Amino acid sequence: MIIENEKVRLEVVEHGGEIQSFYDLTHQLEYMWQGDAAFWSGKNPSLFPMVSNTWTKDYEWQGQRYAMKNHGLVRYADLKCVKHTADEIVMELHENEDTLKQYPFHFTFQIHYRLNGKRLDVVYHITNDSEDVMPFSFGLHPGFNCPLLPGEKFSDYKLVFPQDEQPKQLAFHGRHEIIDRSFKEIALNYELFEEYATLVYKDIKSPYVELVGPKHKVRVGCLGYPFLAFWTAKRDAPFICIEPWYGHGDFEEVNCSFDQREGTMNLKPHEGFTTSYFIELF
Template sequence: MNITITNNTLTATINTLGAELNSLQDTAGNEYIWEGDPKYWGKHSPVLFPIVGTLKNNSYLYNGDVYALTRHGFARDKEFTVSNETGNSATFTVAATDDTLRVYPFDFELTIIYTLTENNLEITYTVTNKGDNKMLFSIGAHPAFALTGNFTDYSLKFEKHETLTANLLENGLVSDKTMPLPQENAILPLAYSLFENDALIFKKLESNQITIQKQGNDMVKVSFDDFPHLGIWTVKDAPFVCIEPWQGYADNAKTDSIFSKKEGIKTLDPGEVYKAGFSIETLIK
């Protein structure tokens, strides 16, 4: 079921399946979110929980037991409940079930709030440990932004001038290989060749904002103060680019798969609440 929120500037549509943002349009009819054509990638903006990326052998060890989890976890495939809805805001909630406990032995509640304010969409994640033991998790966003025309007309403007070095993926896992990126004046021109080895993984950035530009004109800005890691991704010839704020990332091939030692993993005490958010600001004049 699709839920629509709106204000005087923007309209956003969110599917209760995965609480996934499917559309973000301004009053001029500009669409900012990728349409989800399965020819390239059949998603729009999935929520990544309780892991980000791929686990080695799609499994992890916790308290001596082996659990299986597929890439990016299960939240994107779960039906969320709409727990609150106003004209410009909607709240989506999902909680642990017998099915999730078989692959992820933690009693959790995940709430996602989408709020429109002027030309900005704010997305807030709240994770609550409802259990009696420490809870381990990662969470991330995966919004794909629609790009019309030539891919090479676009560039990414980073908030700060910094040396950009990305970790590369091999077979879905973070490798020890890195790649310096050819940016100048904090601007990275887009080219499909950047993504020949899958996504670009940034374990650390000075910037907390990235602006997508078309022929030098600002189009949309993603701000992610609460997320220390970032992924950037597309596939060959696809008319989109993903800007992905993350808490955590895929396993390294050398991992021993012990969940508590996973890079980027968060720990919540019983009853503790984790809150983080990011925003999408539309800039087309």
């Protein structure tokens, strides 16, 4: 499914309801990571109903054990296009036999994509179609080409916030620790990710973060998300993921029920949850 205007073109695919391409027609430039098994075959999965995984890779609910793959269900499913107009695409997933084996709830999961100039607004609607309270977490995982242009390096780029930040970093490198940080920008280098694997920050105040290179940048909205993570696969991987999250995986063994894990939301029967973010190209 494709929508475009005079400035950008967006392509969305059924698998995961993911963005296949967000292309700058002005500069003839692809901003989105296209996936490569040598580094990471993923692209920009939606994380539902779990961000990452539990410490044991499974969980108990009402006396039964269930397990999901990393980051939940949606990224592995094929979503149906339920709306495709000149400027909007809507993808949808309902529970099915496969999801119920992993997550015993009935739900409607929608992704709305809409273009506004060089900005893409992405809105998520999650509805609990069950008769019980539905615990879930949610996050985003869009990957961006980094570097964007031939001749540039990963280390030519930085992450820039519009205001000074003093978040807590949730670090796991041999042991779990929380580190107080202070910054307005983060210079990218592979050594940083070799030390921490994933940079996870709690309580970022800025409404967005920018991936800034020598000639171009991309702005990603993160307003309202309690956690913001950054990840790349390994040294020489030519991409970075900018990931607003509502929750996170277990950094250590957690002694609480599935619905009480940090960042888990509990949606009442037949109620809905809506959240959004945006990607803007420069």
